[in-house]
Amino acid sequence: MHLVVCIKYIPDPEAAFSMFSIDEQAKKVTPASGLKHVVSPFDEQAIEAALRIREAHVGTRITVLTLGKESSRNALKHGLAMGADDGVLLADAALDDGDAYTTAVSLSAALKKLGAVDMVLTGRQAADGDAGIVGAGIGELLNMPVLTFAKSIAINSNTVRVERVLDDGTEIVEADLPAVVTVSNEIGAPRAPSLRETMRAARKPIVSWTASDLGLNAENVGAAGSRAVRERLLAPSKVIQCEFIDAATPEQQGVRLAQRLREAKVL
Amino acid sequence: MNTLVIAEMALDQPASASLEHLAVARSLAGEGRVIVLLLGAQIAAAESLIARGADKVIVGTPSAFDGYNSDAWTACAASVANEHAVALVLAAHTPRGADLAPRLAFRLNGACATGCVGVEQQDGALHFTRASHGGNVRETLRFKTECVVATVRAGIYDALPVDAKRQGEIVTLSPAPASRVRVIERKRESGVGVRLEDAKVIIAGGRGLNGPEGFDVLATLAETLGGVVGASRVPCDLGWCSHAMQIGLTGKTVTPELYIAVGISGASHHLAGCGNAKTMVAINTDKDAAIFRDAKFGVVGDYAKVVPALTAAIRALPTTS
Ligand SMILES: Cc1cc2nc3c(=O)[nH]c(=O)nc-3n(C[C@H](O)[C@H](O)[C@H](O)COP(=O)(O)OP(=O)(O)OC[C@H]3O[C@@H](n4cnc5c(N)ncnc54)[C@H](O)[C@@H]3O)c2cc1C
Ligand SMILES: Nc1ncnc2c1ncn2[C@@H]1O[C@H](COP(=O)(O)O)[C@@H](O)[C@H]1O
Numbered sequence: 001m002h003l004v005v006c007i008k009y010i011p012d013p014e015a016a017f018s019m020f021s022i023d024e025q026a027k028k029v030t031p032a033s034g035l036k037h038v039v040s041p042f043d044e045q046a047i048e049a050a051l052r053i054r055e056a057h058v059g060t061r062i063t064v065l066t067l068g069k070e071s072s073r074n075a076l077k078h079g080l081a082m083g084a085d086d087g088v089l090l091a092d093a094a095l096d097d098g099d100a101y102t103t104a105v106s107l108s109a110a111l112k113k114l115g116a117v118d119m120v121l122t123g124r125q126a127a128d129g130d131a132g133i134v135g136a137g138i139g140e141l142l143n144m145p146v147l148t149f150a151k152s153i154a155i156n157s158n159t160v161r162v163e164r165v166l167d168d169g170t171e172i173v174e175a176d177l178p179a180v181v182t183v184s185n186e187i188g189a190p191r192a193p194s195l196r197e198t199m200r201a202a203r204k205p206i207v208s209w210t211a212s213d214l215g216l217n218a219e220n221v222g223a224a225g226s227r228a229v230r231e232r233l234l235a236p237s238k239v240i241q242c243e244f245i246d247a248a249t250p251e252q253q254g255v256r257l258a259q260r261l262r263e264a265k266v267l
Numbered sequence: 268m269n270t271l272v273i274a275e276m277a278l279d280q281p282a283s284a285s286l287e288h289l290a291v292a293r294s295l296a297g298e299g300r301v302i303v304l305l306l307g308a309q310i311a312a313a314e315s316l317i318a319r320g321a322d323k324v325i326v327g328t329p330s331a332f333d334g335y336n337s338d339a340w341t342a343c344a345a346s347v348a349n350e351h352a353v354a355l356v357l358a359a360h361t362p363r364g365a366d367l368a369p370r371l372a373f374r375l376n377g378a379c380a381t382g383c384v385g386v387e388q389q390d391g392a393l394h395f396t397r398a399s400h401g402g403n404v405r406e407t408l409r410f411k412t413e414c415v416v417a418t419v420r421a422g423i424y425d426a427l428p429v430d431a432k433r434q435g436e437i438v439t440l441s442p443a444p445a446s447r448v449r450v451i452e453r454k455r456e457s458g459v460g461v462r463l464e465d466a467k468v469i470i471a472g473g474r475g476l477n478g479p480e481g482f483d484v485l486a487t488l489a490e491t492l493g494g495v496v497g498a499s500r501v502p503c504d505l506g507w508c509s510h511a512m513q514i515g516l517t518g519k520t521v522t523p524e525l526y527i528a529v530g531i532s533g534a535s536h537h538l539a540g541c542g543n544a545k546t547m548v549a550i551n552t553d554k555d556a557a558i559f560r561d562a563k564f565g566v567v568g569d570y571a572k573v574v575p576a577l578t579a580a581i582r583a584l585p586t587t588s
Binding site: 013014017022027029099124125127128130131135136137140141146147149164166167168170171172173174176184226227228233234235238240242243244245250251253255257258264266267 | 399456560587
């Protein structure tokens, strides 16, 4: 079985936002130069999900696939150190500054070039843009069923079963392979790379493909092929002034807060 | 411009978010028609949607559509969108909407904007405003495609008032299209009272509760206020409470009158789901916690002492007329 995990290399989404600056003119978010980059958290959990599947199905091959700047190679190395078998890097100026559509087109072309893929795993959404579009796009472009927000994944011969997160519980759904599965944080914490895997990772292959390697016309990908035009970008403003409830004891704080809420007609 | 709203049900009524999106669709449609796709619901619900601004409601009754199925619903929505040549599709930003919208967008060879907090028309083009980077950034997008599918967060727009005289068309759909996805089992959490999405008062707990027992303390306060208990992601991930209680970027969007955040640090990812609460109160041991920047009232202190005191004080308040 061949699993491909799509991973995005992004500035640490849990870093204080003071580490980013917003350029309203260029309509870009720029991370401070020292800010560490990470595999987007849900994508890291998608790698974890793939590793768990391989534990249950010996002989499974896991490929990590990323589109980004040359530095995204670090994301692949992290995936390999977690235990993936090989990596594919799509780094090419022609692919830069795309949107969800061109990303899905480019990743789908890479998946086709990889050949017989049984399952594509993605994160539920990338933690920079917070969009959650690319996984569904890959499924539509490659004509595969898409099972979203996976909490757990099980494969049985030719079918995949996913327990997916709903707003009032979960449901178990099933589809034939090949399929796309998007992974949510409920799947659990990703493993840290072990020393042994990190050593082995250095010898694992990473191939690098350009748009033309994928048979993609530069006009249809990257900034040129994007369907989204960013009109504005800004930091939302906050105007709230907090009134701290001052009192000597927690009991008095409770009483005072209740009074203030009553005076403010909230209660 | 024709618009399509993918409506959701909350128990046996159209969800309030869907009514809000119907109002947006109505205002943007101009001379065009507002179509609503309502799957898994009875005709009565369709009638109520006409009174709220729909021109045509396409209903799939529970006998044919007994629950959400991404594959079948996407196929249905795509054929309705094509048949009515819609330029805009609005869905709720819920697990269903967020599952359906991007697939539908690709199926229609259109574009997709998720988690929108604004959809406006400017110079003849549709502009979609949404948060990114965990709620720290707000971007406005326009798309080059003829059709855009957007999910919109709840509580941003007002629903139109009920107009019982409005006329509209109701069509039923049957059977459901074939699906490559088989639903094996649904595990619903027994609905206890009001849904978080509709709650007027929410008491939300975070990692600062230091264990599942803390939620009992919050439940007592919630009971006193007639409210509902919610959570940040951490206690859900730790198994202290159900993940269905998660509020935030990847949890629920709530818009209560009163939101009391207890032992929650105030990460932007959390505020993405509750930042529109009318009045926020924060209870936290750390006076520098970010949550105080969004709160109208703040208490610096240990929740285990403050919350019971608050509960008792509220019980002791004279009743209002
Ligand atoms: C892509 C992404 C998506 C995310 N989506 C969500 C989401 O949808 N919802 C969400 O909530 N989070 C989400 N998160 C996580 C988010 O970034 C924060 O990590 C999380 O919200 C923190 O939860 P918390 O405030 O409960 O915990 P902490 O940040 O650990 O804060 C605990 C707080 O409790 C206080 N405290 C400790 N003891 C007490 C006490 N005895 N009494 C009172 N206060 C006390 C502490 O001072 C602290 O401020 C997401 C993260 C990422 C990267
Ligand atoms: N540049 C990229 N390279 C690899 N995978 C990506 C990239 N962008 C998005 N993805 C995958 O698609 C998922 C959804 O992304 P998005 O639609 O951008 O929120 C992510 O969690 C990744 O798994």
